[in-house]
Amino acid sequence: MQQPDSLQYIGVRDDIAARITAGEFKPGERLPSERQLQIGGGVARGTVREALFQLEAEGIIYRKDRSGWYVSPPPVVYDPTRWEGFMSYVEAQGRRPETETLSKVEIACDGVLAQIFSRPVGAPMYWIHRRRSIDGRAVLIESIIVDAARAPGLIEHDLNGSLTSVLKSVYGIGVARNKVDMRPCALTRGEAEALRVKSGLPGLSLVRTCYDAQGNVVEFDREYWRHDALTVSVDIRVR
Amino acid sequence: MQQPDSLQYIGVRDDIAARITAGEFKPGERLPSERQLQIGGGVARGTVREALFQLEAEGIIYRKDRSGWYVSPPPVVYDPTRWEGFMSYVEAQGRRPETETLSKVEIACDGVLAQIFSRPVGAPMYWIHRRRSIDGRAVLIESIIVDAARAPGLIEHDLNGSLTSVLKSVYGIGVARNKVDMRPCALTRGEAEALRVKSGLPGLSLVRTCYDAQGNVVEFDREYWRHDALTVSVDIRVR
Incomplete structure (x- = not known):
């Protein structure tokens, strides 16, 4: 069943957060590109971006200049x-x-x-x-x-x-x-x-x-x- | 001299902040509408909005449901x-x-x-x-x-x-x-x-x-x- 667009990004957010918690992406490490994160999930690029913004708001990932998204080091x-x-x-x-x-x-x-x-x-x-x-x-x-x-x-x-x-x-x-x-x-x-x-x-x-x-x-x-x-x-x- | 758009909102922000500090708008009071704030300043509606968002980010004003902008009470x-x-x-x-x-x-x-x-x-x-x-x-x-x-x-x-x-x-x-x-x-x-x-x-x-x-x-x-x-x-x- 297709989730409404306004909630779909939460699923993508939870998926990326789980991969960080599981250690697939480590503190200070660069996340795969938005395009790579999109592949397999069957979701729109905009939805992936929304999920990344949500994770940034939560302090879980951050942006470095123009070089992409990184896993936040522990506070x-x-x-x-x-x-x-x-x-x-x-x-x-x-x-x-x-x-x-x-x-x-x-x-x-x-x-x-x-x-x-x-x-x-x-x-x-x-x-x-x-x-x-x-x-x-x-x-x-x-x-x-x-x-x-x-x-x-x-x-x-x-x-x-x-x-x-x-x-x-x-x-x-x-x-x-x-x-x-x-x-x-x-x-x-x-x-x-x-x-x-x-x-x-x-x-x-x-x-x-x-x-x-x-x-x-x-x-x-x-x-x-x-x-x-x-x-x-x-x-x-x-x- | 016309300021570049990206800085003009700061002038509007400073103007509204000064009017709050001077007591023209009091804590808990509703601000004039965006349209009214615009008149006289000769600025675009978008610039006024940007200034209001900036003041919200600083905790100086806040939004109440759909009824407009209010001066934040002291913390x-x-x-x-x-x-x-x-x-x-x-x-x-x-x-x-x-x-x-x-x-x-x-x-x-x-x-x-x-x-x-x-x-x-x-x-x-x-x-x-x-x-x-x-x-x-x-x-x-x-x-x-x-x-x-x-x-x-x-x-x-x-x-x-x-x-x-x-x-x-x-x-x-x-x-x-x-x-x-x-x-x-x-x-x-x-x-x-x-x-x-x-x-x-x-x-x-x-x-x-x-x-x-x-x-x-x-x-x-x-x-x-x-x-x-x-x-x-x-x-x-x-x-």
Whole structure:
């Protein structure tokens, strides 16, 4: 019996998902072409595409530039109640973290930042724009603001690693409080472009505010993550 | 100077966003029609639509059935390190929580649940399907599994409130550990339909496993949230 078109793609989706689960296509591996996936199934090319879009939405497969569809690697686990930074928790999970500084410049503090940092409008701030990857795949894009008065010359340093480490070792600034706000979002415009994903793909927006022991804001960080790259995990017990 | 079409929608987006920020359109209020938004701007209807889709992706506006576009209400804040349930933290934020049981049935434990609950395949389990709303807007859909042997007759009770309270007051089952895993996702198929959103809209998938003091799984809950309904917030200090 022929299923209605609107449901047929679910059958194709389930079939491809089952082949991934069974290990026929492995994490990081390229899927056969849409044409090859079509053969034997007796389904329209459009139906195969719909099934692939569904699997992408679920984070099971992803697109790489123009070279086709790949099986998503397993997500890394991020626990916002722990102090470990990206470079450290990604490596601890047997994966290869990488940080690429896209730009680092001095800017003038605007009204929004003035409130966050309790600094006057116009005060010098550093704006650091970075892309981070896991096993060679770009997973997040971030904009970090640091008060230039607290860390003069910060942007002269190599920032392709842990910024927290540089702030600690060079400037003696330690973080005593970490406030993390996360919201699911759609990756659009600049973020989508920098992560090389189709605009509109789901993502996670993460805003981190780091304070020192005196309650001053040390670092204000806005991150945009690909949706298939991380699981946020919190494990709480009664004390 | 005429901007290229691919960028013109960003100007329209910024204009509508500014009018929302300025309070011309308030949270929960209906936006003027696409036609009305178009007039004066001298832009194509398609450009206005593109701008509206962008604002929807950002969680700033949302669609209600066929009645048009509305300004999103502010998200509720959910802190996974705290013990409070939905009914309680939503109300504490001055909002009106509501829980609607869509179905509650006894099912046979399958292989996956057998592992989670350490129970034999085929053992009776309760499967509870609920929709939760804030101020009358559906924000999450959830599937909860409870071991029927631990809470016999659970589904005879009114479950349109806090399930944790029923488990505690009727069965004396307390939760001692809460493991929460969150992933950004796309809302598709059944979830999208139950939340009355367009398939493919970003969402948050949340899996909660609750254990008693002996380490037994009490409740296994899979939730799908609309992306504009919540902010996950964690605030950690050095001890």
